[in-house]
Amino acid sequence: MILRRVLIANRGEIALRILRTCRRLGIEAVLAASDADLASVPARLADRVVRLGPPPPSASYLDVDAVLAAARTADVDAVHPGYGFLSENQRLARACAEAGIVFIGPTVKQLAAVGDKLEARRHAVAAGLPVVPGGPLEDTADAARLAAEIGFPLLIKAVGGGGGRGMKQVHDPAALAATIDLAVAEAGAAFGDPRVYLERFVATGRHVEVQLIADGENVVHLGTRDCSVQRRYQKLIEEAPAPALDPALREEMHRAAVALGRHLAYRGLGTVEFLVDVDRGTFYFLEMNARIQVEHPVTEAITGLDLVAEQLAVAEGRPLSFGQADVTFSGHAIECRINAEDWARDFQPSPGTVTEALWPLGEGIRIDTHLQAGATVPPYYDSLLAKLIVHGQDRAEALVRLRGALTRCAIDGVNTNVPMHQAVLDDAEFAQGGVDTAWFTRFLRDHSATGQVTVGGTHG
Amino acid sequence: MSITGEDVQDILRIIDDMEVDRLHVRTGRFELSLRRGDDGEWTQSARTTAQPVLVDDRAAREQPAPGGATPADRAAPAREGLTEVRTPLPGAFYRAPKPGAPPFVEIGDEVTETTVVGIVETMKLMNSVYAGAAGTVADIRLGDGDFTEQGTVLMFIDTQAGGTAS
Numbered sequence: 179m180i181l182r183r184v185l186i187a188n189r190g191e192i193a194l195r196i197l198r199t200c201r202r203l204g205i206e207a208v209l210a211a212s213d214a215d216l217a218s219v220p221a222r223l224a225d226r227v228v229r230l231g232p233p234p235p236s237a238s239y240l241d242v243d244a245v246l247a248a249a250r251t252a253d254v255d256a257v258h259p260g261y262g263f264l265s266e267n268q269r270l271a272r273a274c275a276e277a278g279i280v281f282i283g284p285t286v287k288q289l290a291a292v293g294d295k296l297e298a299r300r301h302a303v304a305a306g307l308p309v310v311p312g313g314p315l316e317d318t319a320d321a322a323r324l325a326a327e328i329g330f331p332l333l334i335k336a337v338g339g340g341g342g343r344g345m346k347q348v349h350d351p352a353a354l355a356a357t358i359d360l361a362v363a364e365a366g367a368a369f370g371d372p373r374v375y376l377e378r379f380v381a382t383g384r385h386v387e388v389q390l391i392a393d394g395e396n397v398v399h400l401g402t403r404d405c406s407v408q409r410r411y412q413k414l415i416e417e418a419p420a421p422a423l424d425p426a427l428r429e430e431m432h433r434a435a436v437a438l439g440r441h442l443a444y445r446g447l448g449t450v451e452f453l454v455d456v457d458r459g460t461f462y463f464l465e466m467n468a469r470i471q472v473e474h475p476v477t478e479a480i481t482g483l484d485l486v487a488e489q490l491a492v493a494e495g496r497p498l499s500f501g502q503a504d505v506t507f508s509g510h511a512i513e514c515r516i517n518a519e520d521w522a523r524d525f526q527p528s529p530g531t532v533t534e535a536l537w538p539l540g541e542g543i544r545i546d547t548h549l550q551a552g553a554t555v556p557p558y559y560d561s562l563l564a565k566l567i568v569h570g571q572d573r574a575e576a577l578v579r580l581r582g583a584l585t586r587c588a589i590d591g592v593n594t595n596v597p598m599h600q601a602v603l604d605d606a607e608f609a610q611g612g613v614d615t616a617w618f619t620r621f622l623r624d625h626s627a628t629g630q631v632t633v634g635g636t637h638g
Numbered sequence: 639m640s641i642t643g644e645d646v647q648d649i650l651r652i653i654d655d656m657e658v659d660r661l662h663v664r665t666g667r668f669e670l671s672l673r674r675g676d677d678g679e680w681t682q683s684a685r686t687t688a689q690p691v692l693v694d695d696r697a698a699r700e701q702p703a704p705g706g707a708t709p710a711d712r713a714a715p716a717r718e719g720l721t722e723v724r725t726p727l728p729g730a731f732y733r734a735p736k737p738g739a740p741p742f743v744e745i746g747d748e749v750t751e752t753t754v755v756g757i758v759e760t761m762k763l764m765n766s767v768y769a770g771a772a773g774t775v776a777d778i779r780l781g782d783g784d785f786t787e788q789g790t791v792l793m794f795i796d797t798q799a800g801g802t803a804s
Contacts, residue, residue, distance in 0.1 A: 216692070251693060518761065527760045527763050529760060535683060536673075537682055537683070557729045558761075561762070
C-alpha cells in the first residue's frame with residue numbers, strides 16, 4: 179500500500195521531524211494536536227490539523243479513541259505515533275488494523291512480545307542473548323544456592339518495583355538472609371507484592387543500544403548508541419557509535435540485536451538496549467524499544483539514512499532497499515537534549531513563553547526543534563525543547579563543534595539546561611569518552627561541591 | 639512548506655564568502671534571520687507565520703477536559719487571618735500521592751511548614767507543595783487533578799488554630 183496521507187499523533191520536535199520527511203516524500207501530513215498545540219510550529223506547517231482534545235495528555239495524545247477519531251476525520255492511510263504517548267500501544271495498533279489504517283510500527287504481537295519486561299527477557303533468552311544472571315526467589319532456603327550461582331555483589335529487586343525503586347544491594351553472603359527478609363517485608367508494604375528476585379549487581383555499567391531496521395524478514399543493524407549520561411533514568415546525551423568500546427564486544431552486540439530481531443520476525447524500527455558490564459567486559463540484554471527514539475538523529479548522522487523514511491517504506495510493506503553490507507558508518511555524532519529546566523535549581527521545570535530562540539548553524543550541526551520566538555512551552559508535556567546534534571570526522575571534532583554550537587544557543591523566556599551541557603563538556607572524564615551510568619550523579623555531586631549547582635533542593 | 643535545515647545550509651554556503659553578516663528572508667509563510675557573529679560563526683532565528691489549517695472536526699469528540707477547571711472558576715478571595723498556600727508552578731494538582739491513596743491533608747488537619755499538602759505535576763515532573771506555615775488546614779480550593787496556573791491559591795492555613803511550628 180502506498181501511503182498518501184499520514185496522521186502524526188504526536189507533538190513537538192518529533193512531530194516536526196516526521197512532518198519534514200512526509201513532505202520530502204510527497205506524503206500529505208495531518209497533525210493531531212491538543213488544544214495546547216493548535217498554534218504550535220508543527221501545526222502551522224502541517225497540511226492540515228485535527229483537534230485531538232484538551233491539553234492534558236490523558237484527554238488527547240494518550241486517548242486511543244481520540245486518535246482513532248482524528249484518523250477517521252482526516253481520512254488518513256496511516257498513523258505515525260512518534261515516540262512516547264501511544265507509540266508502543268497495542269490497543270491503538272489493533273484499533274488501526276481493524277479500521278484498515280496502517281499503524282507505523284511493529285505488529286501487535288511484536289509490541290506484546292517486547293512490551294512486558296519479563297516476556298521480553300524470555301524472548302531474548304530464546305534468541306540466545308545474554309541476560310543479567312539472576313532469577314526469582316521461591317524461598318529463602320533457595321537463596322544461598324541462587325546467590326552462589328549469580329555471584330556477589332548482587333541485587334535484591336522487588337517484582338512490583340521499577341525505575342530504581344525496591345532494590346537492595348548485598349555484598350556479603352552473611353548478610354543475605356536478613357536482607358532478603360527485609361526486602362520481602364518492604365516490597366509487600368510498598369508495592370502490595372512481596373515477591374523479590376535476585377540479580378547480579380553491575381557496579382560499572384554503560385547503557386549501549388543497537389538500532390535495528392527490519393521488514394519482517396530482513397533485519398539490519400545500524401550500529402551502536404551510547405546513552406549512559408542519564409539523570410533519574412532520563413537520557414541527556416547520546417552518541418553514535420558508542421565510544422571506547424572493545425570492537426569484538428561491539429560486533430557481538432550487533433549480532434545479538436539482529437538475532438533478537440530475526441527471532442521476532444521484526445518489522446519496523448526497533449532498538450535493543452544492553453547493559454555493558456565494564457568490569458567483566460561483557461553485556462546483557464535489558465529491553466527492546468519498538469519505536470523511533472529521541473536519539474535517532476545520531477544514527478542518521480553516522481549512516482546517512484533518513485530513519486523516518488525507512489520506517490514509512492517498511493510500513494508500506496516494501497522490503498528493505500539495502501542489506502547489512504550496504505550500511506557504512508562515518509565519523510562520530512553526539513546529541514544534547516535541550517530541556518526547559520533549571521539545573522542550578524535541582525532541574526526545576528520551566529514552562530512559559532519563549533521570547534528569543536537563536537540556534538547555531540554550520541558544518542556538521544543539526545537542530546531538531548519546534549521552538550521559535552513567541553512559542554509557548556506548555557506545562558502539560560515533557561521538557562524537551564530541542565536536540566542539538568553534531569557530527570564530526572571523529573569524536574574530537576564532534577566535541578569541538580558541540581562546544582562552539584552550545585555557546586551560540588540563545589533561548590530567552592524559559593530556563594534551559596544549556597549551561598549543564600557546557601559544564602559536561604568541560605569534564606575531563608566525559609571528554610575521554612565511555613563514562614558509565616553512575617558518572618552523571620558523581621558529576622552533579624562535584625558541581626554541587628563547587629557551588630555551581632544545587633542538588634536536592636526543594637521545589638518551589 | 640517552510641525552509642529546511644539543508645536549505646539554510648545551502649544559503650550559508652552561498653553567502654559565507656560574501657561581505658554579508660546578516661540576512662533576513664521573509665515570505666508569506668515564514669521569516670528567517672541569519673546572523674554572523676564576531677567569531678565568524680552563524681546563528682539563525684526563524685518564525686513561522688503560516689496559519690494552521692484546521693479540519694472541521696465536528697465529527698470528532700467534543701468533551702471538557704477532565705480536571706481542567708480554570709483558576710478563574712475557583713478564584714480564592716483573601717481571607718483574613720488565614721495564610722494562603724499557592725502553587726509554585728503551573729500544572730495538574732494532586733491531593734494524594736497516588737490514585738486511590740488517602741489525600742495528603744484534609745480540612746482540619748494540623749500541618750507544619752514542611753508538611754507536604756499536595757503535588758503539582760509540571761512537564762511530567764512531580765513537585766511537592768509544602769504548607770509553608772504551621773497551623774490547621776482551613777479550606778482546600780482545588781480538586782484532585784485540577785489544572786492550576788502558577789501562584790493559584792490551593793488552600794488556606796489557619797495559623798491561629800494550633801499546629802506545631804517546625
